Amino acid sequence: MALQLYNTFSGTKEPFRPLVEDRVRMYVCGPTVYNRVHIGNARPAVVFDTLYRLLKEQFSDVVYARNITDIDDKIMKAARDQGEEIGALSARFSRAYFEDMAALNNLEPDIIPYATQHLPEMIEMIEALLEKGNAYVAEGHVLFAVESMPDYGKLSRRSLDDMLAGARVEVAPYKKYAGDFVLWKPSKDDEPGWDSPWGRGRPGWHLECSAMIKKHLGETIDIHGGGRDLTFPHHENERAQSCCANGTDFVRYWMHNGYVNIEGEKMSKSLGNFRMVNDLLQQYPGEVLRFALLSAHYRSELNFSADLLDQAWRSLDTLYGFLRDVEQLAVDGDASADAAFLEALDDDLNTPVAIGELHRIARELNKAEEAQKPRLKAALLASGQLLGILQQDPETWFKQARGGESISEEEIEQLIAERQQSKKDKNYARADEIREELKAQGVVLEDSREGTKWRRE
Known part of the structure; x- marks a missing residue:
């Protein structure tokens, strides 16, 4: 099955064909760095990382x-509130992200462009829009004239009147039409700003991505993603x-x-x-959070809860348990992912079905003849790698x-050694006592011919 992706622009699932054969260019909107990110911000990062792996x-x-948006009114406010330089605050939260x-x-994406490093490209794009009659200057601002674009609103399927009714827009007296949006705005003396033909100021948020995409990926890209x-x-x-500005098609597949x-x-x-x-990572491994985010189809709403995280953890325990049983089994490092698993991902990144296929492969691995185990283990690992798990x-x-x-792990190992010595000394009561002591602290012992293994639960 060839890769199929749901295109927001067409409202249908389409076969994915890049503009240039065997060449894909993808851009995803990153964070505005004024605080730590929440789990909603993490979902597009995980979803499109998974698509990146598949591509x-x-x-x-x-x-x-x-991208990283490192200049924005929210960043300016956070810097003022915290008494910190804007550059220092945005750098700190970029690192945290x-x-x-x-x-x-x-x-890590191939390219991580920062808005503040692309001011010349933004100014150049504004000049092109002014020259073509799609923008105008008013009271130190430059605004895009939405009525100048015949099919404005086609992506979101809204008329101009609908968009005004459903959006919080700044209705300023210098706007020709209330829905016109800012490309450039003036900065006060105590605000960050850059010199431009229209005075000292800073770019509008929407402009940043357009300029960065054109510079790094070209005028037309294959995939644009985001929430x-x-x-x-x-x-x-x-x-x-x-x-x-470019006079060309911009994005071939919009994904949300x-x-x-x-x-x-x-x-x-x-x-x-x-x-x-960051708070969730104090309680759960990152792989559990990732698994939970992939447990629903990316276009569906995800109900995030403690139950979901516990279920994700149990599922990963099951899969890792099967891998633990064949831990000493060597596999071919160039193995391919399972065909049914790939078919699920090729169907508009259907991760819930793909996860189900992982469990199916693991069960087959558990029941297989010894000669089949290396192939199945390799398929499980290669398939898991595409999901980042x-x-x-x-x-x-x-x-x-x-x-x-x-x-601690050291304390656990010491108690296991004491238990082994107790068994040698025929002090079985103490050995049983240690097992129960560890169990009470969430540590399960598994005795086998190879020795005692342990895991947390």
């Missing part, structure tokens, strides 16, 4: 860019700027992941139910701390 499996030339995303087993909340106005406005809800409720500031990735040593997986246990 690299199928195409020889894949370039993935994910990279750390959190790495903990979720995300590969569903970005469809309008951000991606609609990106499309308007780029199509009008669904929202993350918390315990059945929309995640929002008013409800105070944000779940920060099952790449740890099984012993390491089971020995990691769970939920803040107080007992």
Whole structure:
């Protein structure tokens, strides 16, 4: 089955064919770095990292860019509130974002462009829009004239009147039309700004991605991804700027992941139910968070809860348990992913079905004849790699701390050694006592001919 992707622009699932054969260019909107990111921010990073892994499996030339917005009114406010320089604050939270995303087993994108490093490209794009009559200057601002683009609103399927009714837009007296959006705005003396033909100022948020995409990936790219909340106005406005400035098609496949809800409720500031990735990582391994995010289809809403995380942890324990049983079995490092697993991913990145195929492979591995085990183990590992999971040593997986246990690995090993000595001394009561003591602290012992293994539960 050839790769099929749901295109927001057409509203249908389509065969994926890049503009240039065997060459893929993908861009995903990254964070505005004024705080630690929440689990909703992590979902597009994990989803499109998984797509990136799949694309690299199928195409020889894949370039993935994910930006950093390091100048924005939210960043300016956070810097003022915390008494910190804007550059220092954005650099600090950029590093935090990279750390959190790495903990979720995300590969580093090929290109990580920063908005503040692309001001010349943004100014050049504004000049092109002014020259073509798609933008105008008013009171130190430069604005995009949405009425100048005949099919403005086609991506989000909204008329101009609908968009005004459903969006919080700045209705300023200098706008020709209330829906026109800012390309450039003036900066006060105490605000960051750059020199431009229209005075000292800074770019509008939408403009940043258009300019960075053109510089690093070209005028037309294959895939543009992000959360569903970005469809309008951000991606609609990106499309308007780029199509009008460049005079070409901008994106061939628009992809958007669904929202993350918390315990059945929309995640929002008013409800105070944000779940920060860094906080969750204090309780759960990053691989558990990643598995949970992939457990629902990317276009569906995801109900994020403690139950979901516990279920993800149990599923990973099951899969790692099967791998642990064949830990000493050598496999071919060039093995391919399972065919049915790949078919699931090729069907618009259907990760729930793909996860089901992983469990099917693991069960087959458990029951297989010895001659078949190397092939099945290799298929399980290669398939897991495409989802960004099952790449740890099984012993390491089971020995990691769970939920803040107080007992250390060294203490566990000491108690196991004491138990073994107790058994040699025929002090079976003490040996049983140690087993129960460890069990009470979430450590399960497994005796076998090869010795005693342990895992946390």
